[in-house]
Amino acid sequence: MTRTVDELRNEIRQAVGRYEREESTAFTKEALAAICDAVDYEIPTGNLPPKSQMRAGIRWKVGLRDDDDPDSAGGPFRKAELESIATALRHE
Structure with a gap:
């Protein structure tokens, strides 16, 4: 079953x-x-x-990027990134 972006967040x-949010919202x-x-960033x-900067570091630590440069x-x-982050946290 495919999870929604809100469910992944x-x-x-x-x-x-952190606490679950009922409304759709980005991370604070x-x-x-x-x-x-x-994720040890x-x-x-x-x-x-x-x-x-924090998003870049998270992407880097879960293997979605080669560095933590926030400018690029x-x-x-995005949904695929949320899936990767959730998977990484399940294995922590």
Whole structure:
């Protein structure tokens, strides 16, 4: 059964200890920081980096990119990327 983008986001949120959301929404900075922690992408403590940097780091750590350059990483996660992230978190 194919999962929707919302279902994948919620699976990822739950895997990193965040709460499920009923409405369709992108990840908050806090949720992205929790995902970074779960995939061992280190971010500085204190002020959170931009969302683009955290998304690039997550993509890099789950094998979707060769680096964590936010300028070439693209915007919000696409469905195939969410599937890869969810799979990586299931195996953590």
